[in-house]
Amino acid sequence: MQEQWVEQTVYQRPESLSKNPTHYCPGCTHGLIHKLIGEVIDELAIRERTIAVAPVGCSVLLYNYFELDSAEAAHGRAPAMATGLKRVQPDKIVFTYQGDGDLASIGIAEIMWAAIRGENITTFFINNAIYGMTGGQMAPTSLPGQVTGSSPLGRDVEMTGMPIQMAEILAGLPGTTYAVRRSVHDIRTIKDAKKAIRTAFRVQMAGAGFSFIEFLSSCPTNWGLTPSRALDWIRQNMVPYYPLGDYKVADIVKELR
Amino acid sequence: MAKELLKGNVAIAEAAIRAGVQAYFGYPITPQTELLEHMSLRMPQLGRVFLQAESELAAINMVYGAASAGVRVMTSSSGPGFSLMQEGLSYIACSEVPVVLVDIMRGGPGLGNIQPTQADYNQLTKSAGHGDFRSIVLAPSTVQEAIDLTVLAFDLAEKYRTIVIVAGDGMIGQMMEPAELPAMHALRSARPDWALTGAKGRQKNVISSLRLNADNLEDVNKRLQAKINRIRAAEARYEQVLTDDAEILIVAFGTTARIAKTAIREARRQGIPAGLLRPITLFPFPNAPFKELSVGSQQAKGVKAILVVEMSAGQMVEDVQLAVQGRLPVRFYGRTGGAVPLPDEILDQILMLAHRMDEAPTSGESFAMAA
Structure with missing residues (x-):
């Protein structure tokens, strides 16, 4: 008997992602997080009303990878720019995508105040414990003792203070509706990360306030590790200092689920 | 209304x-x-x-x-x-x-x-x-x-x-x-x-x-x-006041131009033909009226000297000099630090310029700041 072969699409590039190849280094998890965001935007059918605000840093070219109306903000100012975009068109979905230097160092005032105001935007924070684009200098999230281009003897916390824990800090602000930390170093954490992205957008779609996800992300190039060793490094070194979990889930978020 | x-x-x-x-x-x-x-x-x-x-x-x-x-x-x-x-x-x-x-x-x-x-x-x-x-x-x-x-x-x-x-x-x-x-x-x-309104039915912006x-x-x-x-x-915009017969041309903008108008009225009362050119656009700077100025001399009618008045140590004066291209002496009078020039201070500068023009043609530029 002749066997019937039927072709069936089981996976395809999300409509929200562009066909452009990315400039990200091999093994960097920016691309993976882009993909998750693109999938969720498709699933929620919000592509045609979503506006992305790119940072300065490795993901500065984010607008080349998303099929979304996009703005490229000044270093650290994405939450302010997103505030302007959202306040004049509250029916749109506006998100910022920022690295650790952009958000937690030069842009600390802008992210704090977006959260304090309960700005109805979503922020994806990519914490890879290093300045990637400038070639591997110390970030506000670099771990104690971490060797970088500007801490060649290892981060001296006596001099620079301890790494900043943004999910915990923003969770402490009344304007924050949703603040969680996720990772993307294995299948389970990737699945959890995607669920959180969905929740964060749904918070915004409900007009429920500021939603924030911190992602632990790898930087094999500047950490000097292979892609798979870099994923191990997240699990072994970052997760203990930056525990994964939900830091603020306001009651209204539970109603959305 | x-x-x-x-x-x-x-x-x-x-x-x-x-x-x-x-x-x-x-x-x-x-x-x-x-x-x-x-x-x-x-x-x-x-x-x-x-x-x-x-x-x-x-x-x-x-x-x-x-x-x-x-x-x-x-x-x-x-x-x-x-x-x-x-x-x-x-x-x-x-x-x-x-x-x-x-x-x-x-x-x-x-x-x-x-x-x-x-x-x-x-x-x-x-x-x-x-x-x-x-x-x-x-x-x-x-x-x-x-x-x-x-x-x-x-x-x-x-x-x-x-x-x-x-x-x-x-x-x-x-x-x-x-x-x-x-x-x-x-x-x-x-x-x-x-x-950026959302890429609905069109390419992304x-x-x-x-x-x-x-x-x-x-x-x-x-x-x-x-x-x-x-x-x-x-888009260059400017106002000219009593410039047709002016021999001393004051260049000033904003608040300072208003004060200069009072000084010019008083100068004319004393027989000195002063006028005002007031840039309304600071950029683009109005170069055209400077090109069109008739340059006076002891024989010919026209502008003999320019006095730039600003509440600064002299910033617009550089644009005036570029516009004048050395054809006329440009004198500067400025007050700084929040001090506002009085009409009499500007009048004194006009009188000084008029007096010097009677003596000999002025040359080059001179700068004065209030003491």
Whole structure:
């Protein structure tokens, strides 16, 4: 008997992602997080009303990878720019995508105040414990003792203070509706990360306030590790200092689920 | 509409509202705060956006965001705050989104004081941020003109997709005068085709100032410079007062020009033919009237000397010198640090110039600051 072969699409590039190849280094998890965001935007059918605000840093070219109306903000100012975009068109979905230097160092005032105001935007924070684009200098999230281009003897916390824990800090602000930390170093954490992205957008779609996800992300190039060793490094070194979990889930978020 | 007694800052705010500003983002700073206060009451009443930002840095980036959405948007500040806005202005200039900004200048440098000055001239006209760009700079000298130029600012900003700065000073901002406000414009509902409104049924729009390739960025610069040249050719504005027979030509803008008018009246009473050329656009600087000046001499009628008066150590004077191209002596008189020149001080300078012209032709330039 002749066997019937039927072709069936089981996976395809999300409509929200562009066909452009990315400039990200091999093994960097920016691309993976882009993909998750693109999938969720498709699933929620919000592509045609979503506006992305790119940072300065490795993901500065984010607008080349998303099929979304996009703005490229000044270093650290994405939450302010997103505030302007959202306040004049509250029916749109506006998100910022920022690295650790952009958000937690030069842009600390802008992210704090977006959260304090309960700005109805979503922020994806990519914490890879290093300045990637400038070639591997110390970030506000670099771990104690971490060797970088500007801490060649290892981060001296006596001099620079301890790494900043943004999910915990923003969770402490009344304007924050949703603040969680996720990772993307294995299948389970990737699945959890995607669920959180969905929740964060749904918070915004409900007009429920500021939603924030911190992602632990790898930087094999500047950490000097292979892609798979870099994923191990997240699990072994970052997760203990930056525990994964939900830091603020306001009651209204539970109603959305 | 009838005239009403209006404070400069309030008049500018209300003029912007009537011109259809849809969003205002700002941070309090003296001497412009009444502008922000007026917005904080009126904008929500009208269902429009007002937000007091955490800093001028945030305010200008909120403006950048709202402008990227294609709505009429503005902010206002004074020197120290304006300096913080320079980062955003550079991005805005490169991205070519229309933005209106009001700078009510105060004494500097540094924290300075809250008295009037014109010492932001170079910052506003030459380089309101890093990289090559210019902004249109409008300098009102009365509350009425502040209203009219604010309305014009929005039209010019959209016409050229550029930054337009209304440059007042502490005097213009704080002074009350009778003035007439325009009628309320209808809010524009359509958005420009480049605006970030969500990529519905069209290709995505991107607002960015990043061009990694040198050739691409040079192309952007060429386009910006071509636009700036169109602005230079079409938008220079100025006022001339008693210039037909003037032998001494005073060049001053804003508050200083008003004071100069009083000095000129008194000089004429004393038989000295003085006149005023008042740039209304500081950028583009009005070069044409300087080219058209008839240069006088002991034999021929015409302008024999130029006196530039500013509330600064001498900034616009350099543009005057460039416009005059050495054909006439250019003398400068300035007050700084928030000091406002009295008519008599300017009159003294006119008398000194007139006296010297009687003795011998002046040559070169001389500069004077008040002792």
